[in-house]
Amino acid sequence: xxxxxxxxxxxxxxxxxxxxxxxxxxxxxxxxxxxxxxxxxxxxxxxxxxxxxxxxxxxxxxxxxxxxxxxxxxxxxxxxxxxxxxxxx
Numbered sequence: 001x002x003x004x005x006x007x008x009x010x011x012x013x014x015x016x017x018x019x020x021x022x023x024x025x026x027x028x029x030x031x032x033x034x035x036x037x038x039x040x041x042x043x044x045x046x047x048x049x050x051x052x053x054x055x056x057x058x059x060x061x062x063x064x065x066x067x068x069x070x071x072x073x074x075x076x077x078x079x080x081x082x083x084x085x086x087x088x089x
Contacts, residue, residue: 017079030063038060041060
């Protein structure tokens with residue numbers, strides 16, 4: 001499959017809706033200070049957990065633990081299901 005076809009095949013509206021839902025959830029759950037700290041840790045890691053100290057990894061786990069994954073999934077499920085139905089038609 002050509003590269004451009006794969007890019008066009010992505011349901012971009014669905015991706016946007018999920019990103020918007022995750023952003024809203026994070027903004028509602030974490031304080032500005034916590035969000036700033038998550039950004040600092042993620043920037044420092046450059047996507048590699050080995051670039052972080054054990055304490056930083058634990059801090060990131062604690063901050064991620066504050067996010068209600070079940071609540072987020074419950075909020076996103078109707079959007080994802082509706083998006084998949086639209087795409088199949």
